[in-house]
Amino acid sequence: TQLLEQSPQFLSIQEGENLTVYCNSSSVFSSLQWYRQEPGEGPVLLVTVVTGGEVKKLKRLTFQFGDARKDSSLHITAAQPGDTGLYLCASGGGADGLTFGKGTHLIIQP
Amino acid sequence: DTGVSQDPRHKITKRGQNVTFRCDPISEHNRLYWYRQTLGQGPEFLTYFQNEAQLEKSRLLSDRFSAERPKGSFSTLEIQRTEQGDSAMYLCASSLGGTASRWYGYTFGSGTRLTVV
Numbered sequence: 343t344q345l346l347e348q349s350p351q352f353l354s355i356q357e358g359e360n361l362t363v364y365c366n367s368s369s370v371f372s373s374l375q376w377y378r379q380e381p382g383e384g385p386v387l388l389v390t391v392v393t394g395g396e397v398k399k400l401k402r403l404t405f406q407f408g409d410a411r412k413d414s415s416l417h418i419t420a421a422q423p424g425d426t427g428l429y430l431c432a433s434g435g436g437a438d439g440l441t442f443g444k445g446t447h448l449i450i451q452p
Numbered sequence: 453d454t455g456v457s458q459d460p461r462h463k464i465t466k467r468g469q470n471v472t473f474r475c476d477p478i479s480e481h482n483r484l485y486w487y488r489q490t491l492g493q494g495p496e497f498l499t500y501f502q503n504e505a506q507l508e509k510s511r512l513l514s515d516r517f518s519a520e521r522p523k524g525s526f527s528t529l530e531i532q533r534t535e536q537g538d539s540a541m542y543l544c545a546s547s548l549g550g551t552a553s554r555w556y557g558y559t560f561g562s563g564t565r566l567t568v569v
Contacts, residue, residue, distance in 0.1 A: 373554050384456070384543050384560025385495065392554070430494050435547075437508045439485055439497030440558060447492075 346431055346443035354449040358420055363446040365431035366413045372433070374414050375440070376405060379428040385442075388416075421450045456561035458544050464567045465534055472530045473564045477546030484527050485558065486519055487543040495543055501527060502549065534568045541565050 347366045355361055365374065373392045377385035389398050391407035391414060398405045402425075404417040418425055426449050432440040457476040465471050477484050482503050487495035498517065500508040504524040512518070516534075521527040531538055545558035 375557050377557070382565075383562050384545070385558075386560070387557035390555055390557060432494075435554060437500055439487075439500055439508065439511070440495075441497065442494030444492070444494050 346433060346441060348429075348431060348443035348446050350446060351444065352447045352449075354451065355421060357422060357450055357452050360417065360419050361421055361448070362415055362417045363429055363448070364413065364415050365443055367433070369412065371407075371411045371414075374407060374411075375432045376414070376416055377430040377432060377442075379430060379445070381427075385428075385430055421448075423450045423452050426450050456544055456546055456559050458542075458561035458564050460564055461562060462565045462567075464569060467536060467568055468533055470530065470532045471534055471566065472528050473542055473544075473566075475527045475529070475544030475561060476525070477527070477544070478559055479525075480548070481546035481559070482524070482549050483547045484521055485545045485547070486527070486529050487545065487560075488513070489541040489543055489563070498529075531566075534566075536568045539566055539568045 349364050375390045376388045378388055379385040389405045394409045394411045396407040402419045406415045428445045428447055430442050430445045432442045434441045459474045484501040486498040489495045498512050499519045501521040504521050516532045519529045541563040543560050543563045545560045547558045
């Protein structure tokens with residue numbers, strides 16, 4: 343089972359600031375998914391990245407997949423309080439299920 | 453279809469009691485998964501069904517845990533003789549089969565929060 347390391351574990355910033363969170367593995371990802379989870383709810387898929395070097399944008403969120411497909415980052419521009427949540431990266435699937443990292447707890451203060 | 457439904461949302465039980473949780477997946481999804489999530493951690497994979505067949509159950513935490521999906525639709529997760537360490541959020545997810553799950557990901561329910569006292 344692939345181990346996913348996410349950093350930082352916790353991040354608290356002011357509204358309007360930019361931030362980047364990371365997901366790393368010692369082995370190659372076949373594909374990588376980013377989810378966002380709010381307290382008391384299940385994770386919600388944000389994006390899937392498949393190709394090394396790929397960049398995907400979702401409004402103020404920019405997702406990058408490393409050239410070697412061993413790392414990924416999520417950059418948020420001009421963070422808003424509504425961005426508060428647990429950001430999870432995940433890989434794998436099928437009979438082995440998705441493997442999740444421990445997540446980055448993000449708090450955006452007004 | 454309103455997504456993946458889980459029932460109950462919250463369950464408080466005394467140690468030693470049995471509990472059962474239900475999951476209703478998205479009707480078009482043939483794959484169903486159960487996960488456990490403890491505080492401060494990411495979800496941990498427990499078991500997987502494709503239609504009514506349970507294709508992976510070795511990751512269930514102990515023989516006190518069992519899951520069924522009798523007609524390939526809804527699923528139940530049962531924990532027998534609950535222990536305080538079983539307190540967690542239990543999440544159900546469903547997905548399309550094959551490479552579609554890679555692109556469209558899993559759709560998770562809101563989970564069942566179990567507290568064992």
